[in-house]
Amino acid sequence: MTTARRLLIAVTCVLAWASAGCVVRAQEPLVADLTEYRIAITTGFVGTDVYVFGAKSGPGDVVVIIRGPTVPYAVRRKDRIAGIWLNARRIDFRGVPSFYAIASTRPLDELMSSASQLREEIGLDNLNLMPEEDADPAELAEFRAAVLRIKRFAGLFGRDAAKISVQSEPLFKTKVHFPANVPTGSYDVRVLLIRDGEIASAQTVPLQVSKSGVDALVYEVAYRQSAAYGLMAILGALLAGWIAHLVFRKL
Amino acid sequence: MQIYLPIAEISLNILLLLGIGGAVGFLSGMFGVGGGFLLTPILIFIGVPPAIAVATQANQVVGSSVSGVLAHWSKDNVDFKMGFVLVAGGFIGSTVGVVVFGILQRLNQIDLVIQFAYVVLLTAIGGLMLFESLRALLRMRRRAGTPRKLHQHTWVHGLPLKMRFRRSRLYISALLPLALGFVIGILSAIMGVGGAFLMVPAMIYLLGMPTRIVVGTSLFQTIFVTANVTFLQAVQNQTVDVILAFVLLVGGVIGAQAGGRFGARLPAEQLRVLLAVLVLLLGIRLSIELIATPVERYSITPIEVVL
Numbered sequence: 402m403t404t405a406r407r408l409l410i411a412v413t414c415v416l417a418w419a420s421a422g423c424v425v426r427a428q429e430p431l432v433a434d435l436t437e438y439r440i441a442i443t444t445g446f447v448g449t450d451v452y453v454f455g456a457k458s459g460p461g462d463v464v465v466i467i468r469g470p471t472v473p474y475a476v477r478r479k480d481r482i483a484g485i486w487l488n489a490r491r492i493d494f495r496g497v498p499s500f501y502a503i504a505s506t507r508p509l510d511e512l513m514s515s516a517s518q519l520r521e522e523i524g525l526d527n528l529n530l531m532p533e534e535d536a537d538p539a540e541l542a543e544f545r546a547a548v549l550r551i552k553r554f555a556g557l558f559g560r561d562a563a564k565i566s567v568q569s570e571p572l573f574k575t576k577v578h579f580p581a582n583v584p585t586g587s588y589d590v591r592v593l594l595i596r597d598g599e600i601a602s603a604q605t606v607p608l609q610v611s612k613s614g615v616d617a618l619v620y621e622v623a624y625r626q627s628a629a630y631g632l633m634a635i636l637g638a639l640l641a642g643w644i645a646h647l648v649f650r651k652l
Numbered sequence: 653m654q655i656y657l658p659i660a661e662i663s664l665n666i667l668l669l670l671g672i673g674g675a676v677g678f679l680s681g682m683f684g685v686g687g688g689f690l691l692t693p694i695l696i697f698i699g700v701p702p703a704i705a706v707a708t709q710a711n712q713v714v715g716s717s718v719s720g721v722l723a724h725w726s727k728d729n730v731d732f733k734m735g736f737v738l739v740a741g742g743f744i745g746s747t748v749g750v751v752v753f754g755i756l757q758r759l760n761q762i763d764l765v766i767q768f769a770y771v772v773l774l775t776a777i778g779g780l781m782l783f784e785s786l787r788a789l790l791r792m793r794r795r796a797g798t799p800r801k802l803h804q805h806t807w808v809h810g811l812p813l814k815m816r817f818r819r820s821r822l823y824i825s826a827l828l829p830l831a832l833g834f835v836i837g838i839l840s841a842i843m844g845v846g847g848a849f850l851m852v853p854a855m856i857y858l859l860g861m862p863t864r865i866v867v868g869t870s871l872f873q874t875i876f877v878t879a880n881v882t883f884l885q886a887v888q889n890q891t892v893d894v895i896l897a898f899v900l901l902v903g904g905v906i907g908a909q910a911g912g913r914f915g916a917r918l919p920a921e922q923l924r925v926l927l928a929v930l931v932l933l934l935g936i937r938l939s940i941e942l943i944a945t946p947v948e949r950y951s952i953t954p955i956e957v958v959l
Contacts, residue, residue, distance in 0.1 A: 445654060486944075486949075487761065499954065548950075620659065623892070627888075631887050635879045635882050637898065638879075638882070642718025
């Protein structure tokens with residue numbers, strides 16, 4: 402509910418700006434914003450939607466790219482050894498975004514050449530995943546495909562470019578879904594205005610995904626104060642067991 | 653209603669977790685088994701990473717053992733001296749176990765070792781239980797063998813470091829309970845179990861302790877060993893999820909009390925067959941996962957960047 406209301410307010414503001422005057426519009430061919438700047442993962446978190454919206458001036462198409470923090474990943478392959486499947490081959494990759502989603506007003510291939518898509522890392526197939534070792538190209542391709550497949554299956558890589566809806570020029574908006582397993586960190590929402598196959602204008606809005614409340618505290622303490630965390634875990638269990646004994650003895 | 657588990661980093665249904673904890677607790681209250689060997693594989697099935705399932709399970713066992721040991725203590729059914737010797741062995745064993753756990757984790761093989769250990773454990777326990785309970789059910793009464801001599805001297809009694817355990821009415825080498833504690837400690841660290849399924853028969857048949865004080869003493873040592881596992885796992889591997897442990901504990905203690913109280917009214921022998929079949933099925937299911945061609949041969953994990 403609040404998201405919808407906030408969106409309404411925000412869109413109204415952009416609309417007011419868009420109609421404010423040609424002077425501003427001439428300087429800023431593109432303006433975009435988000436309904437949320439921070440996704441808080443709380444105890445009841447089941448995923449959330451964030452709207453990217455904005456206005457463009459003049460012709461052109463809009464592409465929105467949401468990228469999670471880039472982290473190195475260990476990719477492992479199971480092989481059958483003595484009848485049992487076990488992790489046998491490991492290749493590490495750098496440059497893997499922990500989250501990737503893309504949306505555009507028209508299919509990407511109609512907007513720009515595949516060369517410029519590759520250069521700008523637009524689209525899943527153009528992500529620059531860098532293996533940490535020189536392996537057989539066929540094997541690397543398989544590992545690369547596995548990263549994309551697993552990330553897509555987990556809902557962390559968008560399957561295809563989503564549609565950006567343009568209800569009334571020059572306004573546009575698109576919804577991005579963040580599932581419950583969304584990785585934490587600093588995200589970048591890049592909004593591009595494509596004109597004649599080239600990026601005419603670009604804007605980046607940061608988005609924070611972080612644990613919040615009890616979960617943030619538990620996570621912080623577990624990693625920063627591991628010994629205290631361990632002791633508290635034991636004390637909590639002892640206390641719970643003792644309380645259970647007291648409660649059930651009376652019954 | 654979903655609950656986000658901050659260390660496991662997944663969102664699960666809280667009622668499902670309470671239900672699992674309660675059901676396993678009910679069985680453990682009814683049959684006097686710890687239940688850890690059931691809980692861990694179930695957690696793995698619902699998507700908790702094996703390493704986190706094991707360490708969290710150890711934390712949960714601390715709590716459930718406390719409420720158990722207090723009940724036995726009030727009946728004076730705990731041999732503390734024996735308990736402390738077992739704990740000493742258990743501390744060494746579980747510390748070694750957690751170090752091995754960490755090494756396996758770095759070698760990417762911890763999940764495999766946990767699964768493999770559970771396959772062996774579940775099929776062995778399930779098979780034995782099924783055999784025992786079917787025999788009882790069919791009333792194939794075994795003829796009582798020659799009664800055991802009160803003082804059967806074996807190689808066990810020739811070991812040095814003899815110690816008197818007044819409560820257990822024993823005069824045996826301390827090396828024996830130390831070694832037993834050590835083995836249980838390793839199991840506890842790698843599988844997250846209390847180890848009563850092994851400890852109780854070993855105390856009766858190997859050490860020769862009176863049956864009455866076996867369960868209380870076993871639970872007593874379980875508290876310390878699982879507490880040690882919890883602490884070391886938290887410090888070394890950050891795999892203890894206190895939120896998950898707490899939810900399971902709440903379900904578990906309620907279930908255990910209900911199982912202890914109402915279990916007597918249920919047809920215990922038939923249920924024991926059911927439990928045995930369940931344990932066997934879990935074991936078979938886990939072994940299929942090891943042998944069958946996986947749907948996804950690849951897995952990805954973010955590499956922790958050391959700050």
